[in-house]
Amino acid sequence: MPDSNTTDFTNPSTFILLGIPGLEEAHIWISIPFCTMYTIAVLGNFTILFIVKKEPSLHGPMFYFLCMLAVTDLVMSTSTVPKMLSIFWFNSREISFSACLTQMYFVHSFSTMESGILVAMAFDRYVAICNPLRYSTTLTNPVVAKIGLAVVLRSGILTLPYPFLVRRWPYCRTNIIPHSYCGHIAVVKLACTDIRLSSYYGMFNLFFEIGMDLFFIAVSYTLILRAIFRLPTKDARLKTFGTCISHLCAILALYIPDLFSSLTQRFGHNVPLRLRVLIASMYLLMPPMLHPIIYGVRTKQIRGRLIQLFTHKEI
Template identity: 75%
Template sequence: MSKYNTTDFTNPSTFILLGIPGLEVTHVWISIPFCAMCFITILGNFTILFIVKTEPSLHEPMYYFLCMLSITDLVVYTSTLPKMLAIFWFNSSEIDFSACLTQMFFIHSFSVMESGILVAMALDRYLAICHPLRHSTILTNPLVAKIGLAVVLRGCIVVLPFPLLARQWPYCRTNIIPQPYCAHIAVVNLACADIRVSSYYGLFVQFCVMGLDGIFIGVSYTQILRAIFILPTKDAWVKTFGTCGSHLFVILAFYIPGLIISLMNRFPQNVPLYFHVLIANFYLLLPPMLHPIIYGVRTKQIRDRLLRLFTHKRA
């Protein structure tokens, strides 16, 4: 590590990703749960994409949004995990400056896209539960396509200033990033300049963009819960609340840790660095693994189609 700890350069061509600082000797063991999460995520999300594509009865807005969520999860994994494993297994810690900024763009833009998709899914559930007779007439396939395009464009446009601003800062202190991937605030913190523009813009994205998404989702689910509580039978109440409860769990698992990590990175406390990094890594990699389990396995239509697929193969 000492050979990288240099300060006689300006704007380095490469950065050094440390992996999990302080736990370098256990990198191989740490890679085991990461590999398991990768396997479950890839298998689960590709299974959802396959089932929705091959089952005509699932060609509905809810499942289209679920497919969008699966695609964003797969992109997040493919843009981060290969380099993580290269660090853990082969100590391949160098990353080109442009590649680092590209990885930063993909991580954050697809996180914003994921937030937008969760908003779209909340809208779908709101219409399905609170206005079931109007659901199919409002959420038509052309509108779903427009929502998907808007989510993608918003994610790209909102996050594009991250790498553009990061590229213009001078880097003359160190080129060591104490993480296994190029997160925005971790990169710009290495700059030997006033980075308040980058920091404030990052907070703007976190609180004003994704925060507004969270507020919209909260309002939607408040209306959903009000509609659930006035259902005539207890069985209908339990069934509907069970479905929405799993959705709420995914939403809370996405927004709350992201907010905490953002604040921890900007206002560090007396917590070991490896703890920060581990929490950030699990926040990045855990939701994509949970999505196919919660949205897929707990969704009756997908579960039934999957069971029919396995029973057909055995027959």
């Protein structure tokens, strides 16, 4: 019987995910922090959604954007982590071609969606600090809904070429993906043809979407800082800037691992493969885990409601 991993094929029915290549013996130990982080991410984001839904005083633009971020975190992590854990625990490495493309689409579209939501939150902070008297008339519920729809459409449309290009390429060498999930570059590297179109489009997406988002965030915070420095007292400046700390931490939690992972996947040939895959896998868990912790600790309304919730439970 021929080996399915070396037989020539143009439309593989399945791919084989290796998990963390070179660390197969440690998969069971790696699964412990991964499972812990995923559990914290799921519980934390569902708690944010529950608190905002139950507390009428939190029904405002900032918390609506936070709910969008929580939903995005849940989808992004859930689209990959259960499959990772099945590899680590049960050596269940097969994934169908269609499931692989679906996972790829969800990973890339929702990670881009997170970036767009952080831009929307930066705009929220800009209006709240620079034009506080116009906040309620500028960020109305219909405007928030339109911003959310624009973020979803931008991410969904710009990510669509990924699976279409992957389906277009012939695969004639192997169906083994040296990765823990179906990332775009990890899959197209298996094609036995010129994949420059996929590579160039991936780079365009990285620098156009993330670059544009970072530019708008930088502009927002330049205007915010200028407004803060114009405040008359140091206490007022610190108090106003304190309302931005959670958002700034969320930005760092997303963009630092995202850029590092994306760039090492393409240019980090001197970085060991196992380290590149481990970082890329952690990227899918770090923001979803950190965002509810950051906002739960730093946002007084959520923290107070959370304490009250647990106090009532103890009674």
